[in-house]
Amino acid sequence: ETGVTQTPRHLVMGMTNKKSLKCEQHLGHNAMYWYKQSAKKPLELMFVYSLEERVENNSVPSRFSPECPNSSHLFLHLHTLQPEDSALYLCASSQEYRATYGYTFGSGTRLTVV
Amino acid sequence: DAKTTQPPSMDCAEGRAANLPCNHSTISGNEYVYWYRQIHSQGPQYIIHGLKNNETNEMASLIITEDRKSSTLILPHATLRDTAVYYCIVRSWGSQGNLIFGKGTKLSVKP
Numbered sequence: 332e333t334g335v336t337q338t339p340r341h342l343v344m345g346m347t348n349k350k351s352l353k354c355e356q357h358l359g360h361n362a363m364y365w366y367k368q369s370a371k372k373p374l375e376l377m378f379v380y381s382l383e384e385r386v387e388n389n390s391v392p393s394r395f396s397p398e399c400p401n402s403s404h405l406f407l408h409l410h411t412l413q414p415e416d417s418a419l420y421l422c423a424s425s426q427e428y429r430a431t432y433g434y435t436f437g438s439g440t441r442l443t444v445v
Numbered sequence: 446d447a448k449t450t451q452p453p454s455m456d457c458a459e460g461r462a463a464n465l466p467c468n469h470s471t472i473s474g475n476e477y478v479y480w481y482r483q484i485h486s487q488g489p490q491y492i493i494h495g496l497k498n499n500e501t502n503e504m505a506s507l508i509i510t511e512d513r514k515s516s517t518l519i520l521p522h523a524t525l526r527d528t529a530v531y532y533c534i535v536r537s538w539g540s541q542g543n544l545i546f547g548k549g550t551k552l553s554v555k556p
Contacts, residue, residue, distance in 0.1 A: 374546040421488050436488030
């Protein structure tokens with residue numbers, strides 16, 4: 332275990348479904364991140380939360396909706412996705428936003444949109 | 446943040462040292478060099494980071510040239526489990542906290 336837990340590990344959903352990805356960390360970190368990794372493409376930063384407040388949204392379509400109810404949990408709510416949204420979605424956390432410390436990543440959720 | 450250049454792939458024999466180069470010729474004075482790796486279908490794993498001095502931990506050593514325009518990650522005794530994509534990232538302290546990943550180097554450790 333890396334300290335950051337993501338569930339589910341795999342998810343298949345239809346384009347009309349609504350689903351949520353969950354991320355949990357008990358490292359005492361104050362910043363959490365969502366990344367997307369499509370096949371053969373670099374990781375793309377989607378959202379950044381610091382102390383439960385969203386501080387960055389990198390031009391992500393509104394069909395992706397993040398939620399950070401407390402400093403240990405981060406969700407990514409999905410609705411009316413497209414097949415091109417199929418990817419590995421990774422959650423990460425760090426001690427502080429804007430810190431030099433390394434990030435701890437979860438193992439990711441492999442999402443397939445059919 | 447400065448851009449990095451890495452070879453797309455490298456091979457290494459098991460038990461030998463793996464030396465992964467990274468060019469960051471536009472690095473500025475307050476930018477750190479970070480290394481992560483990603484084993485297939487897993488999340489990236491932090492390895493090491495440094496500013497200008499060489500660094501060593503239980504996983505690897507990081508050698509940064511005096512002009513800071515390039516660095517080398519050294520895995521002293523590579524094992525098959527070190528097969529992964531290795532990312533070199535330059536990021537400034539006090540920036541917007543982002544780690545921007547490039548394409549990295551696919552290291553294949555062979556028996």
